[in-house]
Amino acid sequence: MRKKLIILFIGIGSFTLFAQQRDHRTREYIAPVRIVWQQDSSRITGENHLLVHGNGQSDLANNRLCVLKSTPTEHPALLLDFGKELQGGLQLVTGMPPSHDPVSVRVRFGESVSEAMCEIDGANGASNDHAMRDFVVSLPWLGVQEIGNSGFRFVRIDVLGDSTELQLKEVRAISTFRDIPYLGSFRCNDERLNRIWKTGAYTVHLNMQEYLWDGVKRDRLVWVGDLHPEVMTVSTVFGYNEVVPKSLDLIRDITPLPSWMNGISSYSIWWLLIQRDWYYYQGNLAYLQEQRSYMTALLRHLISKVDPSGQERLDGNRFLDWPSSENTPAIDAGLQSLMIQAMRAGEELCTVLGEDALASECRMVASKAIEFSLRKKSRFPSEKDRITPGDKQAAALMALAGIIDAKRWTGRKASLRFTGIICYGRWRWLVITKVR
Numbered sequence: 170m171r172k173k174l175i176i177l178f179i180g181i182g183s184f185t186l187f188a189q190q191r192d193h194r195t196r197e198y199i200a201p202v203r204i205v206w207q208q209d210s211s212r213i214t215g216e217n218h219l220l221v222h223g224n225g226q227s228d229l230a231n232n233r234l235c236v237l238k239s240t241p242t243e244h245p246a247l248l249l250d251f252g253k254e255l256q257g258g259l260q261l262v263t264g265m266p267p268s269h270d271p272v273s274v275r276v277r278f279g280e281s282v283s284e285a286m287c288e289i290d291g292a293n294g295a296s297n298d299h300a301m302r303d304f305v306v307s308l309p310w311l312g313v314q315e316i317g318n319s320g321f322r323f324v325r326i327d328v329l330g331d332s333t334e335l336q337l338k339e340v341r342a343i344s345t346f347r348d349i350p351y352l353g354s355f356r357c358n359d360e361r362l363n364r365i366w367k368t369g370a371y372t373v374h375l376n377m378q379e380y381l382w383d384g385v386k387r388d389r390l391v392w393v394g395d396l397h398p399e400v401m402t403v404s405t406v407f408g409y410n411e412v413v414p415k416s417l418d419l420i421r422d423i424t425p426l427p428s429w430m431n432g433i434s435s436y437s438i439w440w441l442l443i444q445r446d447w448y449y450y451q452g453n454l455a456y457l458q459e460q461r462s463y464m465t466a467l468l469r470h471l472i473s474k475v476d477p478s479g480q481e482r483l484d485g486n487r488f489l490d491w492p493s494s495e496n497t498p499a500i501d502a503g504l505q506s507l508m509i510q511a512m513r514a515g516e517e518l519c520t521v522l523g524e525d526a527l528a529s530e531c532r533m534v535a536s537k538a539i540e541f542s543l544r545k546k547s548r549f550p551s552e553k554d555r556i557t558p559g560d561k562q563a564a565a566l567m568a569l570a571g572i573i574d575a576k577r578w579t580g581r582k583a584s585l586r587f588t589g590i591i592c593y594g595r596w597r598w599l600v601i602t603k604v605r
Contacts, residue, residue: 194378195348198225198260198341201249205282205323208246212238216247223339227262227311234264235337239328246327248285249340256375256385257343258317259324263308264336271307273329278302278321280386285323299387305329315343320375320385347377353406373402381416391416393436393443394490400443404450413447414456426466434474434483435504437467438511445514448521461522468515468527471508472534479534479541481508489566493559500559506566509538542572 200222207213215235237245259276266272279285279302289295289303297303300319308314324342328335355366376382376399383395400413420430420440430436444464448457474482481504488494489503512535519528568575 192379193347194345196257197344197346198223199251199255199344200339200341201324202252203250204247205250206248206286206325208327209239209243210245212240212243212245213247219247219249219337219340223262223341225260225262225313225339225341227264227313227338229265229311231265231336233338235340236264236266237328237335237337239331239333241331244328244331246325248282248323248325250282250323251342252322254280254320254322254371254375254385255342255344256320256378257345258315258319260339260341260343261308261314261316261337262339262341263310263312263314264338265311266334266336268334269310271309272333272335273305273307274335275303275305275325275327275329276316277325277327278317278319279323279325280321282323285321285325299389302386308335317343345378346375347410347412349374349377349407349410351406352408370402370406373399373406377403377407377410377412379412379415380419381412391420393420393430393439394433394488397439397443397446400447404447409451409453417443417447421460421463426463427470429485432486433488434485435488435507438471438507441467441471441511441518442514445518448518454521457518457521461524464515464518465522465524465527468511468519468531471511471515472530475508475534475538479537479539481505481538483508489559489562493562496557496559496563499557499563502563503559503566505538505542506563506570506572509535509542509570509572510566512538539570539572542567542570 201219203220204216207216213235215233218233219235221233235247237247239245259278263272277285277287279287284295284302287293287295289297295303301317302319302321304316306314306316321342324340326340351370353370356363375385378385380391381396381399381403382389383392383399396416403410403413417440424430424437430440441464444457444460448454474484476482483504487500487504489500493499493503512531515531516528516535519525519531564573567573
């Protein structure tokens with residue numbers, strides 16, 4: 170008996186070895202708040218039952234159903250609104266139609282009504298890249314099917330087969346998120362600005378999945394350039410969260426030097442700047458010390474990309490953001506400014522880590538890079554009135570690096586207005602606050 174108990178204990182204990190990663194996110198099921206649109210509505214009955222909160226369980230009562238019946242010429246469809254942007258998928262609970270055959274439906278997720286209604290035609294920007302948002306699935310007789318993993322608010326469901334009956338007891342969104350409190354807040358006398366702030370905070374909250382993504386629909390990746398404004402939001406709104414170091418460590422571990430993070434040289438600089446700011450906000454010296462080996466090697470690699478005159482010579486993909494991607498002078502100026510900031514951050518971090526010799530070298534390289542920028546005859550940005558895409562990003566970085574006068578640029582006509590730029594809007598506002 171004792172031998173059997175020991176074997177049983179060993180057997181039960183061995184099962185835990187397979188749980189190599191535990192999902193700490195919360196799953197919530199959300200009923201739609203309205204039915205936006207119907208196709209062939211005469212073939213649909215009981216649609217309002219879908220707006221009632223369900224329990225996710227199929228049953229033999231087979232009542233309170235939404236029934237969609239197709240014909241050879243009519244194929245009913247519904248467009249559901251779940252009330253707000255979500256990250257997750259869809260749960261469909263089915264009933265007992267006369268036929269036991271699986272029912273084929275087309276499901277389309279959308280962040281907007283127009284996206285959920287559109288076709289993937291190669292011209293409108295809709296695609297299944299990164300996350301499937303338009304696909305066909307078979308639903309069981311008297312069962313539960315969970316599908317999808319994307320960012321969405323609206324879902325369209327089409328019955329595809331001819332002379333087919335689909336019985337839906339429930340259609341619920343599956344929302345996956347980190348259940349964390351909002352510690353930071355913002356309030357002013359402009360309600361629109363208050364809503365914008367809340368939307369921004371909620372957007373970052375949605376991106377805090379297992380890792381910190383750039384977006385819940387596309388690209389759902391750890392892009393280091395996008396991480397910086399997100400990490401500052403996390404620190405300001407949510408405080409410490411393990412998704413930040415987890416994401417920073419991921420990109421570090423898959424990017425052995427001398428490779429650049431995400432293949433982009435400036436993104437390795439952003440990793441360094443994030444480490445500096447994360448330490449200042451969180452004060453976690455133990456975590457910073459874990460970065461010592463990679464961080465010091467990265468700083469030496471960056472130093473090797475500054476020539477004797479003080480000009481950066483970064484290779485790899487020379488990139489700031491998409492609007493500036495075809496403006497070579499702006500990219501050159503922006504990377505020079507980022508290199509100066511990288512050296513300053515390197516000096517600060519190495520001082521904390523006791524790497525005094527490297528801190529001194531970073532300070533020297535920063536000084537040399539600043540001198541190069543100030544004496545360069547072909548100055549950027551130019552004084553002409555016309556502002557080209559990318560000028561504002563470069564000007565903001567240069568002002569923060571101290572190599573142009575922030576007051577002169579914030580006073581220029583239309584020089585710092587938002588134009589849909591994602592990552593550098595925050596930097597331009599920092600310049601405005603700097604001169605005030």
